[in-house]
Amino acid sequence: MALEQLNIHHIRNLRSVSLRDIGRINVCFGENGSGKTSILEAIHLLGMARSFRGTSAKTLITHGENDCVVQGAVRAKSGARVTLGVQRRLDGEVTLRVQGQSVRAVSQLVDQLPLQVVNAESFALLTGTPAARRQYLNWGVFHVEHRFFPEWQRFQRCIKQRNSGLRRDKLGDREITAWTRELAQSGQQLNLFRQAYFSELAPRFRAILDRLLPHLGELELRLRQGWDRRLTYEEALEATLASDREKGFTQVGPQRADLKVMIDGRAAEDVLSRGQQKLVVCGLKLAQGQLMQETAARQCTYLVDDLPSELDAQHCQRVCEELDALGAQVFITCVEQGSLANRWSGKADLAMFHVEHGEVGAQ
Ligand SMILES: Nc1ncnc2c1ncn2[C@@H]1O[C@H](COP(=O)(O)OP(=O)(O)O)[C@@H](O)[C@H]1O
Ligand SMILES: [Mg+2]
Structure with a gap:
């Protein structure tokens, strides 16, 4: 299961963006506020019908527009290509499509594009309710x-x-x-x-x-x-x-x-640094992906927002190695191109996308 094509309309500052030549490892880099997280948000919308930053369509849709649309094509393991589409409107209406046909259940999207997210909200796995x-x-x-x-x-x-x-x-x-x-x-x-x-x-x-x-x-x-x-x-x-x-x-x-999660008998959230917490969260998400692959022969797509923040170079490298070894598709963001570009082995199918003022250019 992998996303092959992605078209985004009117999500935050992304007015009209297409990602072509998507690889297995996809690095989106660019300055603060360029639109990197919004790309991950768009993929999340495609797989879950909602953003990971709150549920309101109003904040997600580009200011001044009435709706946002994400379309994508997923290649299933069988080789079949499945098109997905999600539209959300200001008035609250949500339309989901699979192979061009309108569907009602979000689970039909989830089935086609199972996602794992690692972002600032993921710390809730340790420190949340x-x-x-x-x-x-x-x-x-x-x-x-x-x-x-x-x-x-x-x-x-x-x-x-x-x-x-x-x-x-x-x-x-x-x-x-x-x-x-x-x-x-x-x-x-x-x-x-x-x-x-x-x-x-x-x-x-x-x-x-x-x-x-x-x-x-x-x-x-x-x-x-x-x-x-x-x-x-x-x-x-x-x-x-x-x-x-x-x-x-x-x-x-x-x-x-x-x-x-306990470490030496103590609650992990009470003893770990923020960077260590992030690694534990990555471990939880990686373990799920691995288990799903081994027992259900299905791959998750990973959305990892700002991997280098809070991690030193060595630990960042280790997370990249784990993602690489898993063989899953990954969309990963960072500010500096160099902070992630060199972390993948020669065999990784790597695509770099430069995000600038809501526009995306392949590198
Ligand atoms: N509804 C919206 N309409 C237009 N622009 C928005 C909207 N919501 C947020 N933005 C802007 O979109 C930009 C991209 O945000 P984001 O994807 O979080 O940036 P990055 O992850 O690259 O730092 C920000 O500059 C933000 O101000
Ligand atoms: Mg961001």
């Missing part, structure tokens, strides 16, 4: 386990029903028991999918971090399932039922799961 880490975890499980998404939908339905029953104190014991039983089954199953995924992810993450930060100390990735692990989910729900009734919502379960 558990929701950011659950999203990361769910993304991974979704791409390797096709039974995950319907189960997740079932779980959402059950917990909504149970919570509304608890809240309004309307449901009798019989109904609560029925919803609890179904929730217990679904939650248990979701957790099994997550655990299976996690047991594959953790060793890959550790191996990558051993190369990126070899002297870091004892590194451990932990999965907190969202309830006491000595209990089944059903037992945990039973144990908290009285208190759930009081509070009016379900307190334990996969909706409370979390991932923790």
Whole structure:
């Protein structure tokens, strides 16, 4: 899976930009404010129907315009070429196209162009709320386990029903028991999918971090399932039922799961420098890409914004080596051309794009 062609209209300062001769490794360089991040944003829009900088179309669309459009062509592993298109309008309307046909579900884009992003917001994986880490975890499980998404939908339905029953104190014991039983089954199953995924992810993450930060100390990735692990989910729900009734919502379960990175028994976010945090975040994203490649035979496209910032030359080099070894397509930005151009091995299929005042020239 790789993006072969990209046309951008009216995204921030990019009025009309086409990227041709896209390679496997694509470096976009240019001064501050030239439009580098906006290029990554456009690719994100193509794969996810939204930006990674907030959800508002108003800030994304070039000032004074009514809509923005991104079109692209993706080469699937089978060799088939698939065209994608996303239009967003000021009035909120979103149009998605696959092979020229209008589609409704964002998952149809996600399927064609699975993306991994490393940018300033990615630090949330360590320092943000558990929701950011659950999203990361769910993304991974979704791409390797096709039974995950319907189960997740079932779980959402059950917990909504149970919570509304608890809240309004309307449901009798019989109904609560029925919803609890179904929730217990679904939650248990979701957790099994997550655990299976996690047991594959953790060793890959550790191996990558051993190369990126070899002297870091004892590194451990932990999965907190969202309830006491000595209990089944059903037992945990039973144990908290009285208190759930009081509070009016379900307190334990996969909706409370979390991932923790520990170093020598301490939370990574409490001990690591900003640069080290960035490497840990890169490790998490690289591990997901590697796992998806190995278990689902699919490649992610990486969007890495301003890789050199916060990293010294040696660590920046190591991240480039990991991305190169993964064989995934990468779009990566930097200010100075030289800071990344020389970091790829001779065999990398490298394209350089100079971004200047919202225009892009190939080098
Ligand atoms: N909605 C918009 N319309 C027009 N220009 C915008 C809009 N939003 C941001 N910009 C401008 O787009 C430029 C490119 O931003 P960005 O892609 O973040 O730059 P870079 O990543 O190269 O530093 C900035 O100069 C910014 O002021
Ligand atoms: Mg930028």
